[in-house]
Amino acid sequence: MKLCGAVTAAFSLPAGFKRDIAYATEQAIKKPPVIWLEGQDCAGCSESLLSSLNPSAEELILETLSIRYHETIMAGTGMVAEHAREETIKEGGYIVVVEGSIPKADDRFCEIGGKSFREIVMETAENAALVIGVGSCASYGAGIVGTTPSEGGGVAEFVKNKPVVLLPTCPVKPSRLVSTIMYYLSTGKVPELDRYKRPVAFYSELLHDNCPRRGQFEKGNFLTDWNDPRQREYCLLLKGCKGPRTYTDCAQVWWNDGANFCINAGAPCAGCTQPEFYAAFSPLYDKQEIFNIGPARSINLDSVGAALTGAAAAGALAHGLGRVIFEKKDSQDQDEDMREAL
Numbered sequence: 001m002k003l004c005g006a007v008t009a010a011f012s013l014p015a016g017f018k019r020d021i022a023y024a025t026e027q028a029i030k031k032p033p034v035i036w037l038e039g040q041d042c043a044g045c046s047e048s049l050l051s052s053l054n055p056s057a058e059e060l061i062l063e064t065l066s067i068r069y070h071e072t073i074m075a076g077t078g079m080v081a082e083h084a085r086e087e088t089i090k091e092g093g094y095i096v097v098v099e100g101s102i103p104k105a106d107d108r109f110c111e112i113g114g115k116s117f118r119e120i121v122m123e124t125a126e127n128a129a130l131v132i133g134v135g136s137c138a139s140y141g142a143g144i145v146g147t148t149p150s151e152g153g154g155v156a157e158f159v160k161n162k163p164v165v166l167l168p169t170c171p172v173k174p175s176r177l178v179s180t181i182m183y184y185l186s187t188g189k190v191p192e193l194d195r196y197k198r199p200v201a202f203y204s205e206l207l208h209d210n211c212p213r214r215g216q217f218e219k220g221n222f223l224t225d226w227n228d229p230r231q232r233e234y235c236l237l238l239k240g241c242k243g244p245r246t247y248t249d250c251a252q253v254w255w256n257d258g259a260n261f262c263i264n265a266g267a268p269c270a271g272c273t274q275p276e277f278y279a280a281f282s283p284l285y286d287k288q289e290i291f292n293i294g295p296a297r298s299i300n301l302d303s304v305g306a307a308l309t310g311a312a313a314a315g316a317l318a319h320g321l322g323r324v325i326f327e328k329k330d331s332q333d334q335d336e337d338m339r340e341a342l
């Protein structure tokens with residue numbers, strides 16, 4: 001019931017809907033069949049699923065979903081495993097979860113049982129009710145494996161005749177996956193999506209606008225030295241934070257059942273919900289010249305760094321930080337800038 005309440009809140013459904021979701025979930029304890037495919041991936045999204053706290057991995061795998069095929073966790077191997085996938089395809093009406101990108105340059109970069117991953121995805125999607133791309137690699141082909149010669153592509157580039165929902169982050173946030181599946185089971189509909197096929201419920205707000213360090217940004221306090229305890233709470237922009245370009249609810253819905261999230265733990269946001277991640281956001285720990293955010297704020301020169309003093313600081317401000325802080329463009333223009341940069 002706690003999870004049903006969370007789904008209701010996430011998708012802004014009326015309070016009474018909690019009961020409907022609980023009922024639909026109970027009915028689905030015929031359990032929705034799920035085929036989980038892994039292509040060019042690191043299995044990080046599978047790891048993330050297995051670390052789920054609410055619901056727990058056991059509840060998810062044994063009670064909530066009927067995972068018929070999952071290369072990392074299934075007991076069956078070889079022909080037995082492939083037979084389970086084929087039988088589920090014949091039944092139809094299942095959910096396909098795709099983890100990892102699909103090679104575009106040459107199918108031979110990723111083959112399973114002598115079949116290319118592209119073929120496996122297309123064949124498995126054929127009778128599916130819903131296809132969900134989990135993680136940045138399956139969403140955009142743009143995660144870390146997307147920078148390899150195989151030229152990874154996202155699942156929506158290939159599957160065109162089925163509803164596709166993308167849940168980028170590196171790795172996937174299990175609560176988003178479970179909520180999306182439960183929303184689909186209880187309404188029979190795909191949640192409202194943005195232009196990148198991400199549910200609006202999770203990806204409509206700019207991280208920078210909800211960041212716990214936003215006050216430090218406004219004061220012009222920017223962390224330059226990880227070892228200086230006085231800077232511990234400072235804004236991470238100069239350490240490469242992509243929060244001003246990243247649409248996500250990470251600051252409101254923390255990871256691991258509310259334990260923490262990147263910026264609160266002291267790490268700059270890497271922008272892993274965005275199509276620009278990883279290549280165009282690299283290097284991850286350097287300020288991005290392409291950011292244009294405002295409005296104008298005073299800058300605390302002391303915090304900009306013991307290392308940057310006098311003329312050096314003025315030069316840095318004129319060429320880098322000054323541009324970041326003092327120019328203001330709306331998000332549409334910023335997206336255009338990003339497309340050009342890509």
Ligand code: SF4
Nearest residue numbers: 208211235236241243
């Ligand atoms: S730049 Fe990053 S750390 Fe600084 S306020 Fe924005 S999101 Fe937070």
Ligand code: SF4
Nearest residue numbers: 250262269270271272
């Ligand atoms: S805070 Fe940024 S890097 Fe961390 S999970 Fe959220 S979007 Fe990804």
